[in-house]
Amino acid sequence: MKATVTWQPSEEGLEFNGAMDNGRTLSLDGNGNGLSPMESVLISVGACSSVDVVEIMRKSRQDMHGCYCELSAERAESAPRKFTEIHAHFVVVGNDINEKQLARAVQLSTEKYCSVMLMLTGNVNITTSFEVKSS
Template identity: 40%
Template sequence: MGTKTVKIDWLGDQRYVGRSENGQQILIDNSENKVGVSPMDALLAALGTCTAYDVVGIMNKRKTPLSTYRLEVVGERAEETPARYTRITVRHIAGGAGVTKEQLEKAVHLSHEKYCSVAASLNAEMMLEVELAEEVEGEAG
């Protein structure tokens, strides 16, 4: 995979735009009148989308595609500075014809333990708790 570079430009106040090597952008905003996400929210979103990408792919490969899927990523922060995350809970809520909690759980654990590079990059001291739920939304069994 090699080296990745993101260039970050200051837009004034506490607003920054990050640009990937291929020109994609993210607005990071910690100002009073936010128009982008905070750096800490961006970290939670990165973890959630990284594992979601894996889970959707794994479920498709196993011939149990998801028809609904969302994640709730909750970060608990330390009281003292730096107010780092001390615990992150990633809750996967999915549904689809033939999807079981066991299949979803296997896909989630494979993502967190083997494939998700964001999860692997986080500090080993951080406790990642994975809470699972399976729902069938909009379909009969």
């Protein structure tokens, strides 16, 4: 996997385009006008872990109709302003969802499968919770 991040000169001066070697792109902005690099990391935590949760729940034959992950994070007060805490709250929408299966899916994602969370382990206190909503 390879990527290139290219500065986009402008008056504000902190816009960047990221391009993967497969052609996919992402725009990031250090000015606060668009998605910041740290915001993209937080979203990546939720997306990566949600992929795992959905796949595990599907394999468990759960009648899911929706899944979303609400994230909150705290950052250090001074530079480098890295994340110190991240909480991921998973909400699964469906019929007769087995909460033990969902707890297992969240745990497996957090401890075994989510590469983004696992990359941060040891540097960021990551906690999770979940709830089921009937559809």
